[in-house]
């Protein structure tokens with residue numbers, strides 16, 4: 001790869017990264033994206049000196065927008081809260097506070113699993129408070145200005161009817177279960193990776209560059225603290241929250257307590273609420289109600305700023321297995337999904353603010369070990385960012401599930417791979433994999449059929465229109481039928497796709513070669529190979545020896561190529577592609593000629609001015625065929641310095657030997 005090509009690849013990936021992470025509008029599939037990344041990694045392995053901090057391999061997708069955000073320094077630092085996991089620790093803390101302030105009261109509140117945001121308000125001309133700035137927590141001292149996004153969150157008051165000069169409120173931004181599930185359903189439809197949990201999605205959404213995206217996704221917010229404000233609001237924290245609530249500001253669930261016993265029972269009450277709220281709680285916060293007292297517990301001490309957070313143990317439900325789904329993935333791998341209901345409620349299990357009715361069962365080993373089967377009962381566990389998983393069998397099923405022997409899609413015998421627990425369908429004609437091979441054929445780096453996404457390919461395969469990639473070029477014969485069925489869309493969309501397919505017939509043959517999905521022959525190798533041949537037909541006829549003689553083509557790759565083209569089924573498809581009118585020959589480039597037409601040429605040794613690639617391209621451009629080894633079929637040997645065995649062999653066979661100057665003379 002040249003440095004230019006590398007830089008092009010970097011900007012291409014950056015573009016798609018931005019589409020995916022920042023705009024939520026990916027244009028290519030994850031598979032295609034992964035392929036680009038693999039290509040990039042390979043190039044960087046070869047040329048570590050090219051790598052800069054801007055390379056997609058060096059950053060996480062989401063950091064793009066962080067760099068784009070405007071930094072704000074907080075008026076009041078946004079500190080985090082000390083976590084405790086034992087109720088005794090809560091009691092000890094209360095005793096310590098009461099030792100200093102016997103009249104201290106406490107507020108016990110929900111600790112929402114979202115992200116913190118501070119809202120600054122200033123008095124407007126109408127005497128009311130107006131939102132002037134919204135900032136994320138950042139590192140606690142400096143955050144990011146997210147005012148435009150905060151304005152599109154319905155829970156964020158744009159105005160508050162209070163007669164103060166200024167006010168600063170701190171709240172938690174979160175995504176409720178419904179909005180989260182809606183987002184993931186959409187991702188699933190688009191064939192994209194779903195978000196792992198509501199918190200990360202909320203964080204990404206609040207920091208979007210485009211407020212319209214934020215608006216669509218539906219964020220929520222609840223205020224939990226007055227950061228700065230008049231005494232009316234800060235004398236008693238719970239009193240302040242109550243006043244704000246009266247003025248229409250949404251505030252967290254809170255309860256004022258006087259004793260340790262009251263605090264502990266309030267913590268239990270919130271704990272019981274966990275399954276019923278439509279958002280995820282990661283604990284209960286206990287605060288000193290008299291805000292002034294908080295200053296007596298200086299920052300930096302364990303009990304900084306007069307708060308403590310009690311973390312609940314992870315939630316668990318017992319579920320009963322209803323069904324085990326077997327799916328054939330796009331690589332032929334079998335996947336297992338358990339569908340279940342909550343034993344107590346009979347409905348999907350409520351865990352961490354989301355409803356759960358399915359979990360991945362990994363592989364047969366896992367299923368056997370976990371004794372998974374229809375009718376069995378299992379503990380289901382979910383905490384924070386971890387996806388739901390079974391956590392032990394409670395009641396064994398009448399029968400432990402066993403994977404089928406035959407592919408549920410095509411019926412062929414399944415194979416259990418050595419050294420892994422994976423079971424695969426290895427039938428290349430299996431419709432489950434056909435979609436994948438055709439999608440790959442149509443992808444950006446291969447034939448680049450614009451608009452032909454994976455979902456559409458899936459549909460066309462299921463309806464029987466596509467049995468191999470050559471069928472793509474026959475789709476137009478079914479135009480009216482396709483429009484009638486509405487498979488692609490109405491007339492306009494159908495024609496658009498058909499035209500896009502038609503337009504790829506004139507693609508460079510290396511794209512077609514890459515699209516065949518021959519093992520070890522990616523876009524880069526395909527491009528390199530096609531500099532050695534004038535047409536795909538020549539490549540198809542090449543022997544393993546001829547191929548291995550080409551620089552960078554190893555024995556395995558050569559074998560993959562000859563095996564592929566040796567397969568009668570594949571030859572048939574190639575023939576169908578040729579008949580469909582796909583271009584098999586390289587275009588004669590500008591400055592090309594037929595000066596070397598019909599000549600099979602071998603280059604050996606180091607030439608005085610031309611590099612190996614340059615000379616190969618030059619020969620092919622002028623109609624010659626460049627091969628790697630000398631045989632009776634060789635017409636010319638171009639020999640440079642340190643020419644070895646090829647020169648000896650050419651002399652033996654009486655083949656004409658020329659130098660670089662002579663070659664250039666022949667080309668005029």
Ligand SMILES: [Zn+2]
Pocket residue numbers: 328407408409410411412425426427430431432
């Ligand atoms: Zn199959």
